[in-house]
Amino acid sequence: MEKPEKRGMIDTWLDKHRSIHTAATRHPFVVSIRDGSVDLSSFRTWLGQDYLFVRGFVPFVANALIRAGKESGESSDMEVVLGGLASLSDEIEWFKREGSKWDVDFSTVVPQKANQDYSRFLEALMSDEVKYSVIMTAFWAIEAVYQESFAHCLEDGNKTPAELTGACQRWGNDGFKQYCSSVKNIAERCLENASGHVLAEAEDVLVRVLEHEVAFWEMSRGGQ
Numbered sequence: 001m002e003k004p005e006k007r008g009m010i011d012t013w014l015d016k017h018r019s020i021h022t023a024a025t026r027h028p029f030v031v032s033i034r035d036g037s038v039d040l041s042s043f044r045t046w047l048g049q050d051y052l053f054v055r056g057f058v059p060f061v062a063n064a065l066i067r068a069g070k071e072s073g074e075s076s077d078m079e080v081v082l083g084g085l086a087s088l089s090d091e092i093e094w095f096k097r098e099g100s101k102w103d104v105d106f107s108t109v110v111p112q113k114a115n116q117d118y119s120r121f122l123e124a125l126m127s128d129e130v131k132y133s134v135i136m137t138a139f140w141a142i143e144a145v146y147q148e149s150f151a152h153c154l155e156d157g158n159k160t161p162a163e164l165t166g167a168c169q170r171w172g173n174d175g176f177k178q179y180c181s182s183v184k185n186i187a188e189r190c191l192e193n194a195s196g197h198v199l200a201e202a203e204d205v206l207v208r209v210l211e212h213e214v215a216f217w218e219m220s221r222g223g224q
């Protein structure tokens with residue numbers, strides 16, 4: 001078990017931006033998975049779009065890995081990020097299996113605007129100008145939204161359809177929760193030494209991740 005850390009900047013920011021954080025982690029699409037009312041065409045839309053997202057997320061994590069190797073004083077940072085990168089390889093295989101199960105042909109899925117906007121945002125975060133602490137804050141937020149959302153679908157009293165529990169387990173399991181907590185500790189440690197200017201940037205990036213995540217869930221409504 002990770003030791004419980006003292007309350008840091010991230011928790012302070014989450015309190016300050018509570019409504020957007022809740023919008024990202026308790027989106028109606030996620031709630032509909034948990035209560036079993038989910039529309040399967042929405043799920044299929046999410047699956048196709050998320051497969052494309054994850055392919056774009058790989059270079060972002062690879063860049064975070066490079067930055068961890070170059071700039072982090074802690075050798076364990078690289079191991080945490082490498083673990084995340086390795087699990088993306090399994091994840092891509094899982095998406096392919098789900099794609100066949102739900103009859104979603106990824107080769108014909110076109111990225112929707114919210115997906116394109118999110119990819120562009122990730123690309124901008126890969127610039128050398130962006131501080132390591134800002135990258136790690138964004139990385140944590142991206143992973144944590146999925147962890148909190150899908151863990152909610154597995155909590156007591158859920159009516160999550162059996163055929164969707166695999167997706168919920170992928171991000172809602174305890175190992176993924178531990179990994180998110182490790183990424184959060186890295187971000188918090190870096191933020192402790194950050195200037196006021198960098199803190200403001202990290203807070204802004206955190207809020208923008210939450211906004212992109214809400215817009216991403218919104219795509220499922222179309223159920224294309």
Ligand SMILES: Cc1ncc(CNC=O)c(N)n1
Pocket residue numbers: 050053054057091142143145146213216
């Ligand atoms: C839109 C979005 N945000 C976060 C994640 C979780 N990270 C990797 O899988 C995801 N799959 N999709």
